[in-house]
Amino acid sequence: MGRxxxxxxxxxxxxxxxxxxxxxxxxxxxxxxxFQQDAPNSLPRVRDQTSDWPxxxxxxxxALEVEDQNESNSVTFFVKVYMEGIPIGRKLDLLAHDGxxxxxRTLDHMFNxxxxxxxxxxxxxxxxxxxxxYEDKEGDWLMVGDVPWELFLSSVKRLKIxxx
Amino acid sequence: MNYFPDEVIExxxxxxxxxxxxxxxxxxxxxxxxxxxxxxQRVFIGNCYAISPEGVIARFPELKSLxxxxxxxxxxxxxxxxxxxxxxxxxxxxxAKSRVGLEELRLKRMVVSDESLELLSKSFVNFKALVLxxxxxxxxxGLAAVAANCRFLRELDLQENEVEDHRGHWISRFPESCTSxxxxxxxxxxxxxxxxxxxRLVARSPNLKSLRLSRAVPLDALxxxxxxxPQLVDLGTGSFVHDPASDAYNKLKxxxxxxxxxxxxxxxxxxxxxxxxxIHPICHNLTSLNLSYAPGIHGNDLIKxxxxxxxxxxxxxxxxxxxxxxxxVASTCxxxxxxxxxxxxxxxxxxxxxxxxxxVAISAGCPKLHSLLYFCQQMTxxxxxxxxxxxxxxxxxxLCILDPIRPDPVTMQPLDEGFGAIVQSCxxxxxxxxSGLLTDxxxxxxxxxxxxLEMLSIxxxxxxxxxxxxxxxxCKKLRKLEIRDSPFGDTALLMDVGKYETMRxxxxxxxxxxxxxxxxxxxxxxxxxxEIINEDDQIDFSSDDRQKVGKMYLYRTLVGPRKDAPEFVxxx
Numbered sequence: 001m002g003r004x005x006x007x008x009x010x011x012x013x014x015x016x017x018x019x020x021x022x023x024x025x026x027x028x029x030x031x032x033x034x035f036q037q038d039a040p041n042s043l044p045r046v047r048d049q050t051s052d053w054p055x056x057x058x059x060x061x062x063a064l065e066v067e068d069q070n071e072s073n074s075v076t077f078f079v080k081v082y083m084e085g086i087p088i089g090r091k092l093d094l095l096a097h098d099g100x101x102x103x104x105r106t107l108d109h110m111f112n113x114x115x116x117x118x119x120x121x122x123x124x125x126x127x128x129x130x131x132x133x134y135e136d137k138e139g140d141w142l143m144v145g146d147v148p149w150e151l152f153l154s155s156v157k158r159l160k161i162x163x164x
Numbered sequence: 165m166n167y168f169p170d171e172v173i174e175x176x177x178x179x180x181x182x183x184x185x186x187x188x189x190x191x192x193x194x195x196x197x198x199x200x201x202x203x204x205q206r207v208f209i210g211n212c213y214a215i216s217p218e219g220v221i222a223r224f225p226e227l228k229s230l231x232x233x234x235x236x237x238x239x240x241x242x243x244x245x246x247x248x249x250x251x252x253x254x255x256x257x258x259x260a261k262s263r264v265g266l267e268e269l270r271l272k273r274m275v276v277s278d279e280s281l282e283l284l285s286k287s288f289v290n291f292k293a294l295v296l297x298x299x300x301x302x303x304x305x306g307l308a309a310v311a312a313n314c315r316f317l318r319e320l321d322l323q324e325n326e327v328e329d330h331r332g333h334w335i336s337r338f339p340e341s342c343t344s345x346x347x348x349x350x351x352x353x354x355x356x357x358x359x360x361x362x363x364r365l366v367a368r369s370p371n372l373k374s375l376r377l378s379r380a381v382p383l384d385a386l387x388x389x390x391x392x393x394p395q396l397v398d399l400g401t402g403s404f405v406h407d408p409a410s411d412a413y414n415k416l417k418x419x420x421x422x423x424x425x426x427x428x429x430x431x432x433x434x435x436x437x438x439x440x441x442x443i444h445p446i447c448h449n450l451t452s453l454n455l456s457y458a459p460g461i462h463g464n465d466l467i468k469x470x471x472x473x474x475x476x477x478x479x480x481x482x483x484x485x486x487x488x489x490x491x492x493v494a495s496t497c498x499x500x501x502x503x504x505x506x507x508x509x510x511x512x513x514x515x516x517x518x519x520x521x522x523x524v525a526i527s528a529g530c531p532k533l534h535s536l537l538y539f540c541q542q543m544t545x546x547x548x549x550x551x552x553x554x555x556x557x558x559x560x561x562x563l564c565i566l567d568p569i570r571p572d573p574v575t576m577q578p579l580d581e582g583f584g585a586i587v588q589s590c591x592x593x594x595x596x597x598x599s600g601l602l603t604d605x606x607x608x609x610x611x612x613x614x615x616x617l618e619m620l621s622i623x624x625x626x627x628x629x630x631x632x633x634x635x636x637x638x639c640k641k642l643r644k645l646e647i648r649d650s651p652f653g654d655t656a657l658l659m660d661v662g663k664y665e666t667m668r669x670x671x672x673x674x675x676x677x678x679x680x681x682x683x684x685x686x687x688x689x690x691x692x693x694x695e696i697i698n699e700d701d702q703i704d705f706s707s708d709d710r711q712k713v714g715k716m717y718l719y720r721t722l723v724g725p726r727k728d729a730p731e732f733v734x735x736x
Contacts, residue, residue, distance in 0.1 A: 054510050054539060054566055055241045055623075057298070059324050059352065060456065063433070064508060067459035109541075112573055 081159040083111050083130070094156070099149045107132065107161065116164055118145030129164045170195075174203050183208045202226060209233070210668050212250060212274065213693065214721045217258035229268035229293075230259075236671050236717055237621075238646055239273055240298060243673060243715070245699060247730050253280040254728075260287035268293040268319075275299070281306030285313035293319035300326040304355070308334035315339070318371075319347040329355025336361040340368070347374040351400050351431060354378070359385045367392040376400025379433040387416040394422045398452075401431035408438050417442045430454035437465040447472030451499075454480040456506045467492050477501045477532075482508040483518045483539060490522030494529025502535035507566060517566070520547030527554035535560040543600055544572045548582025552589035561586055562597035568624040571601040578602050584609035587617075597621040607631035611638025619644040632656035636663050646671040654681030665691050669719035680709030682716055686736035693725055694718040694736045
């Protein structure tokens, strides 16, 4: 997941600036439309009927929300995730995942990289990988994957992805 | 000059059914205009504020079927306040006063009151078909009036409406003498339905071909209903949940085997995946399958189902099918013409979402594909270029990347080249929706290549006024343009004001157009209504013209500013 780069060959400097502002605004949740966000995030996370993105009808939105509630019992546990070199972080619901494998798959996808954690063999990957660590309640930074998933959930405060 | 008597010309015109062609024919000469207007039976009004009901009646006194559209398209996504307009009642009132023998009414995005439904049901003796799509403002009381009074009703089709459900057995209001039903679509109703009344209604409707049930109809009721209607061609199930070991479920399995004519299947508004095997036997005949309201069916069950559907021409599903599932669709459904993939998790990261891989697989496997709506996590230029090469038949291409300004994740470039390839390759493209990171360049391509384009939807795209200008100058057949959150301003808006009279409408929200720009546009243009939607009193009319306008909607019209605009809508 990278920053949006503005690649405009035919526009003036001021409009390029506007475009960058727009993308930054979206990422900071200060967009000019109705997005309401609780964290710097590139996707609007409003769960109410005034949401206007993505462009799906209210009926479909409701149908999906009902199913979502049925499945998740509405219990969530969001933690912040930062990647080294990118000042704006993401938020992730750990309870929406079955375990470490599921979490790593989500993070690989979210940050568009390959993530190493304690179950992965060293030396089998190129330099382009990242390592996943977490901060626990005592403020220590540890590698993800050493303790059982449930124990991890009870002690994790936030996640960090650093270059390998 | 006419070498034939009028009756012969009229007979010839009888073979011309498309609205566009009839409009063209009516422009040839006065005589043809007169013959055409006296013989036109089906009238299509794309914008209910473009003309008055009296005007329609005056020109087409013999009309039998009317199609009316109200709110702008972006109303589907909560961008238009509820009481903006699009009110049906004046139309029914005017038609009721006239001598028009209305038989069919098809409405989209209109506000339909119970009073208007009641007046409708009592005013037209031969009324046969009511189709309401994305409408609101009515309750089951209005439906009861239609059921009770329209003695020859053939079609009652409710699609995606907001209906207030009162406790009342409106289905029971269909008289015993009503045996003419061909199509009944109740899928959007939320409340309880009198199941035995429904079953009896189906039993006395031998011509019933299309039946779509609401969530309140459970599996066992479905079985009883299907026993009465084995001739159904189009079925929408309600709730599809039962213990697979039960009698009721086994009965259903047996009954479904008798329904050899079902070609179209939808519903599953509530579903237990373990019950799906009951429908496997009819899958091989299906040409249309809509599972977009069934988030309870996950990837593997979807795949198992689709593997039986070799004749599918239309498929609407959720993205939980995944790229792998789309690969199965590509290898199974060689007749596929229309695909819609909706987001099952509109807010989240979406592990089960689809990416460019799924689309590429579909484009390679389905040579007849021409209509696409695709919500995805990401898209690449390479993928779009491949899709363009594989499938040059697209007439409708709508792509929605959930993160609206996401670039190509592989190259980090905007998606200009990808969409450029699509418009260059698909020469018959009529409708296009863009998303992802896009600069002015994509609009240059659209202006150059999209010669048949009639409708364009733009969100979070472009760098400058040039983008909008490329489109307005290049797309000669453009009818509807809707833009949100893009940096287009007064310069683009005002460059060619005559263009808007060749189009049905223009929507711009959260762009750079100012109050002054809109006022300038509206000046001296009696054929255009320029409306500003001013929610929350954002704009003070008397003050600064340099204020940016939140939402602007303009459309061509023969009848000037509308008289039913609410307080927050200003016609300039």
